[in-house]
Amino acid sequence: MAKIKTSYFCQNCGAQSAKWIGKCPACGEWNTYVEEVVQREEVTPTTAWKVGSSTAQVANKPKPIADIRYQEQQRIITQDQELNRVLGGGIVPGSMVLIGGEPGIGKSTLMLQIALSLRGLKVLYVSGEESEQQIKMRAERLMAQTSDCFILTETGTQNIFKQIELVRPQVLIIDSIQTLHSSFIEAGAGSVSQVRECTAELLKFAKESGTPVFLIGHITKEGNLAGPKILEHMVDTVLQFEGDRHMTYRILRTTKNRFGSTSELGIYEMMGSGLREVSNPSEILISQREDAFSGISIGATLEGNRPLLIEVQSLVSPATYGTPQRTSTGFDAKRLNMLLAVLEKRGGYRLGTQDVFLNIAGGLKVEDPALDLAVCASILSSFEDMSIPNTSCFAAEVGLGGEVRAVNRVENRITEAEKLGFTDIYISKYNKKGVDLSKFSINIHAYGRLEEVFSSLFG
Ligand code: TYD
Ligand code: MG
Numbered sequence: 001m002a003k004i005k006t007s008y009f010c011q012n013c014g015a016q017s018a019k020w021i022g023k024c025p026a027c028g029e030w031n032t033y034v035e036e037v038v039q040r041e042e043v044t045p046t047t048a049w050k051v052g053s054s055t056a057q058v059a060n061k062p063k064p065i066a067d068i069r070y071q072e073q074q075r076i077i078t079q080d081q082e083l084n085r086v087l088g089g090g091i092v093p094g095s096m097v098l099i100g101g102e103p104g105i106g107k108s109t110l111m112l113q114i115a116l117s118l119r120g121l122k123v124l125y126v127s128g129e130e131s132e133q134q135i136k137m138r139a140e141r142l143m144a145q146t147s148d149c150f151i152l153t154e155t156g157t158q159n160i161f162k163q164i165e166l167v168r169p170q171v172l173i174i175d176s177i178q179t180l181h182s183s184f185i186e187a188g189a190g191s192v193s194q195v196r197e198c199t200a201e202l203l204k205f206a207k208e209s210g211t212p213v214f215l216i217g218h219i220t221k222e223g224n225l226a227g228p229k230i231l232e233h234m235v236d237t238v239l240q241f242e243g244d245r246h247m248t249y250r251i252l253r254t255t256k257n258r259f260g261s262t263s264e265l266g267i268y269e270m271m272g273s274g275l276r277e278v279s280n281p282s283e284i285l286i287s288q289r290e291d292a293f294s295g296i297s298i299g300a301t302l303e304g305n306r307p308l309l310i311e312v313q314s315l316v317s318p319a320t321y322g323t324p325q326r327t328s329t330g331f332d333a334k335r336l337n338m339l340l341a342v343l344e345k346r347g348g349y350r351l352g353t354q355d356v357f358l359n360i361a362g363g364l365k366v367e368d369p370a371l372d373l374a375v376c377a378s379i380l381s382s383f384e385d386m387s388i389p390n391t392s393c394f395a396a397e398v399g400l401g402g403e404v405r406a407v408n409r410v411e412n413r414i415t416e417a418e419k420l421g422f423t424d425i426y427i428s429k430y431n432k433k434g435v436d437l438s439k440f441s442i443n444i445h446a447y448g449r450l451e452e453v454f455s456s457l458f459g
Helices: 045-051 081-086 107-117 133-142 157-167 193-211 232-233 281-285 333-348 369-384 410-419 450-458
Strands: 004-010 033-040 096-101 123-127 150-154 171-175 215-216 236-242 249-257 265-271 275-277 296-303 308-317 326-329 352-359 391-395 422-427 443-447
Touching: 033 193, 081 249, 081 265, 096 107, 096 193, 096 232, 096 443, 107 123, 107 133, 107 171, 107 275, 123 157, 133 150, 150 157, 157 193, 171 193, 193 215, 193 232, 193 391, 249 391, 265 443, 281 369, 296 410, 308 369, 308 410, 308 443, 326 333, 333 352, 333 369, 352 369, 369 450, 410 422, 422 450, 443 450
Parallel strands: 096 215, 096 236, 123 150, 123 171, 171 215, 296 391, 326 352, 391 422, 422 443
Antiparallel strands: 004 033, 236 249, 249 265, 265 275, 296 308, 308 352
């Protein structure tokens, strides 16, 4: 085995120590010392990634940017349209993608399904969590076509690289990064220094061989990716797999992407036989109902490049015990409080004595400010107990003065609403500038103030 030297570093201030210490003498933080490799035996450059991550540096010289040439890389287009979308148009060769998510959400299922569907490509699926039999059983459930997919149950990076030499896969999947360990580090699998070292070795392999690598990562109780934040910095793309385990819908969200836009969204449904792509999510996000209930409105939002019509539900009822409750699911609670204050101050609605419960249907979390008007309309509809026609939808931001503000890409939103059969959409009048609204057959109501929207809705 190669000779190496390790040392301990404070993750907060970078101070170095030969042994582990609880409290950093430099910055005073507790429990921040982590073991790291500082020196490794020389290795030949061609086999550098097999034995370590920080060797064989070639001195680079600066070049004028005009002289730098690049070729548009040929991406691997998978059969899974949702995955292609979140990756920004297919898998980039040599890229490293991290997929995070809570236990049991379906990360292994998703990756195995992708591994099995990559026909004509040799895929190596390395699992440190499950046995070959378990993986085979899952593959049978998925009823996928057989492909060139190899399974390796192994946790040591040394042997993984040895097997990669033999199999020469075109795509590598690691389930999960927290189970791997490198013999260069003494710390146990899943520790900060192990996770970092294993990722560094895999990253070097990905970049030097041009093989895309998918890492599955665990999530901590707080909802962050377990392991150091540096893991997210090292990889090219970070995908979050989320959703309520008790509901069947799963959302694959891009939170970082060096090869495409972030906040792209893929939606799946967990079935008995694996994950099914949901290509028209608006249909599932809007509950099927025949009568219009009070407290329900539809917002036309955008997630990444994708227009989504989302149902906002609210319940406003007189507070019985002391301080009124404000509960929000899937929508920022601070923003809800702000909108309630605007309704109270600018609209004169006495909401201060009411409990307000807000819910975004389908378990989605939405940050698009264009949902503001739908939220206000839904709250007022419940407060006044007057329903909004289920063929109307909303796309506008609400300002502190009670003004209805313009939103980006209003045309995409209107197009989606029209496509789904809505007859009326409420937008800001400031959105009319520079947009040709005459091409739409949907009724477009453009207003500048909240009162105008409400008097048009509720009379
Ligand atoms: P899994 O992929 O093991 O989750 P993770 O790797 O994120 O921990 O998914 C496990 C859940 O998915 C499990 O509760 C069973 C369910 N499941 C289905 O509903 N249908 C299926 O076809 C498969 C394979 C799993
Ligand atoms: Mg798993």
